[in-house]
Amino acid sequence: MANIKSAKKRVLVAEAKTARNKAIKSKVKTVVKKVEASISAGDKAAAQAGLLVAISEIDKAASKGIYHKNTASRKVARLTKAVNKIA
Template identity: 45%
Template sequence: MAAALRPEKVRKMANSPQSKKRVRRNDRRAEINTARRSRIRTFIKKVELALESGDQSAAADAFKAAEPEIKRGVSKGVLHKNTASRKVSRLARRVNALSA
């Protein structure tokens, strides 16, 4: 499905039935993972916008919504555990600095 959407992507022809199935599965998973990564970025942007506006309560609420989304990305294999920890830590530090 995704390969049909991106014709510029050239792929070697799969030979065995298992490798053909693997190509189909990889395309499906890539689409799901792209959507999930995009969703995580959106939640992070909401926190950053709240931080820029200086609204501490909005930033805290946005952070409370973003943190589980980032951690879900780890459990689904979209983000590395340390990457997610770093992102959460830096966002938390900025949200806490706004309240101080």
Template identity: 45%
Template sequence: MANTSSAKKMVRKIARRTAVQKSRRSRVRTFLRRVEEAIASGDQAKANEALQAAQPELQRAVTKGIFHKNMAARKISRLSGRIKALSA
């Protein structure tokens, strides 16, 4: 356990930061889940709309350091490919 005052302060800061990051990660996952559900339902228009809403959330998570930029780009690319495949 933290003994010095600076270590105790760091524990408080880390706890606050962890809570913020957890809520941001949860928010992005919710948007991604909506896209997945729309793809599963087979509705291309709804899936496209959900992806358009999810993209800025993913990019925001990247700028905040929650996700790596390549991971976000890969997710967007794969989801858009799956949505495009719905029309075929």
């Protein structure tokens, strides 16, 4: 454990940010899984509704620096493509 006061604070701040990042990534994964479940079930209406939620969550994560903007864009593009493939 760190002895210097500023180093102790950095440890606490890093733990807080790690927890925040983990929570947001988990939320993104959850909404993406819901969309993928709707796609595999063939429910286009639910998939499109879930897609809007997923895009919103992915964009929020990217704006906070949890995902790189290109990573977020790729995730959105792949999800959108999958939803549009449903007949």
